[in-house]
Amino acid sequence: MFTRKTGLVFAVGLTLAGCNLAPKYARPGLPVPVQSPTGPAYGVAGSADVVSAETAWESFFTDDRLRGVIRTALANNRDLRISVANVEQARAQYRIQRADLFPxxxxxxxxxxxxxxxxxxxxxxxxxxxxxxxxxxxxxxxxxxDLFGRIRNLTRAQQEQYFAAAENRNAAQSALIAETATAWLTMAADQDRLQIARNTEKAFGETLKLTEARFRIGVSSELEVRQARTTYDQARSDIANATTLIAQDQNALNLLAGTTLSADLLPGRLPITGATLANLPANLPSEVLLRRPDVVSAEHQLIAANANIGAARAAFFPNISLTAxxxxxxxxxxxxxxxxxxxxxxxxxxxQPLFDFGRNQGNLRYAKATRDALLATYERSIQSAFREVGDALARRGTITSQLEAQTSLRDNAAGAYRLADLRFRAGIDPFLTTLDSQRQLYTAEQSLLATRLTRDTNSVELYRALGGGLR
Missing domain, CATH: 2.20.200 (Outer membrane efflux proteins (OEP))
Known part of the structure; x- marks a missing residue:
């Protein structure tokens, strides 16, 4: 006699005896060298702070104002909120699919x-x-x-999609932190640029007044006056441009932060010693890239595609259902x-499907092609990460020498300007020598500022490229 207990045992036995037709997943090998690039541009590996996905952003960034801006952005940025909502959607879809496992x-x-x-x-x-x-x-x-694992594989695929959405959210957070820090540093540099332009305008203005006075008494020519006015007007133009850039930088920061930032969080000058940890690694194993959220997300997508192959294969076998x-x-x-x-x-x-005119076969081929595409996507994400880290390390390996050279260039240009100005006032050198020295000093100060900004933003980029910003 068929009793309730017999039916329950029968159903459970069928479920437990079910097989999984999905291919066995194995993580693909790294499509990049085992170590980060080496060479003259990358410097020499030595003692450095361990910076990776496990390094909390509040430890990496050392400026309190910048930390405050990042904290505000993490709480209010709308793009990050969209990513969080996408995670919740994926989790709900996973729960819906998982429910099919049970009556x-x-x-x-x-x-x-x-x-x-x-x-x-x-x-x-x-x-x-x-x-x-x-x-x-x-x-x-x-x-x-689920005798042949169709529902289990669909559930596994949806679960991996949920995991991928969570990693995409982590990637969005890392990108937000990096973008916010870069925008804050850019505004700080533009504040310095404005100050340099104002100082230069003052110096050029004094030179212009002196040249006009000498012209009135017949010592200088009209050509010298017009040359002095040209450099003075250029400085005025740079002041206006820097003022505009600062306003635009603030607008960009407000957008990233998701709110209007208070004045006490905005930068005044670019920090002399930098706004991040000073020592970063120079030579890294490529396996650290596997912890980047975008790489992890790509792998979850690949695993989901692998599970979908199992679901497509199960469609060739009988569908057993129970109504009780x-x-x-x-x-x-x-x-x-x-x-x-x-x-x-x-x-x-x-x-049992008998004639479906190739529908199941087409679904299986589609699932396999999707898996192949996502395998290439996964490998490309690793290669892109390898390049990003390599580019950041190449800049990191040379930035110290470049900064030292630019500092020396600025100091020498300042010394040359002082000597040229004294010799001009003493009537030893022509005015054109002084004018060229002023221009060279102005250019050297701007180049030094640009190099300092490159140093700081490179640290941020290397931190992001290594998967930092998750904590």
Whole structure:
């Protein structure tokens, strides 16, 4: 006799005996060298701070104002909120798909009232010709028994999509921190640029006044006056441009932060010693790239595609489903749960595709092609990460020498300007020598500032390229 217990054991046995038709997943080998690039541009590996995905951003950035801006951005940035919502959507989709692994248990109750002109067999309930039927049932409908792993693989694929969405959110956070820090440093550099332009305007203005005074007494020519005014006007133009850039920088920071930042969080000058940890690694194993959130996300997408192949293969095999119900029925409401009123039914069914005109084969080929595409995407993400880290390390390896050279250039240009100005005032050198020295000093100061900004933004880029910013 087929009892409820027998049916339950049968269903559980089928589920536990199910097989998985998905290919066995193995992480692909690294499509890049085992170590980061080496050579003259990369410097010599030595003692350095361990900077990776495990390094908290609050430890990496050393300026309190910058940390405050980043904290505000993480709390208010709308793009990051979109990424968080995408994670919640993916998690909900995973829960929906996972529910198919289990039978949906539904309870039903019904009442039927009928009147017939013919008397029944003479029971008190039907003596008047009226029949009242009450029933209550608890059952499952068309539950697919996952014998060949179709639902399990679809569930695994959706789970991996959820994991990928979470890593995409982490990647968005890392990018937001890097963009915010770069924007803050750029505004700081533009503040310095404005100050340099103002100092230069003042110096050029004094030179212009001196030249005009010498022209009035016939010592200087009109050509010298116009040359002095040219450099003075250029400085004025640079002041206006720097003022515009600062306003635009602030707008960019407000957008990244998701709110209007208070003045105490905005930078005044570019920090002399930098706004990040000073010592960063020079030579790294390529395996550190596997912890980058975009690389991890790409691998989850690859695993999901691998699971979808298993689901596509399972479509070639029979689909086994089960419909069952357990309940009670009676001719009177008072007897609904009385002894002898119980009912049950079990209806297993099997469906085997015979002719689908290539639909299942097409789905399988599509799943395999998707897996191949995502494998290439995964490998490309690693190669892109390797290049980003290599580019950042190349800049890191030479920036110290470049900064020393630019500092020396600025100091020598300042010394040359002082000497040229003294010699011009003493009547030893022509005015053009002084004018050229002023221009060279102005250019050297701007180049030094640009190099300092490159040093700081390079540190931020290397931190992001290594997967930092997750904590």
């Amino acid at each position: 949906t248990l539904a309870g039903t109750a019904s009442a039927t009232y009928a009147k017939s002109p013919f008397a029944s067999l003479g029971t008190p309930e039907t003596a008047s010709g009226r029949t009242d039927i009450y029933s209550a049932n608890l059952g499952i409908s068309a539950w697919e028994i 119900a357990l309940g009670t029925i009676s001719l009177g409401l008072s007897n609904l749960f009385a002894s002898g009123s119980g009912t049950w039914s079990v209806a297993p069914s099997v469906s």
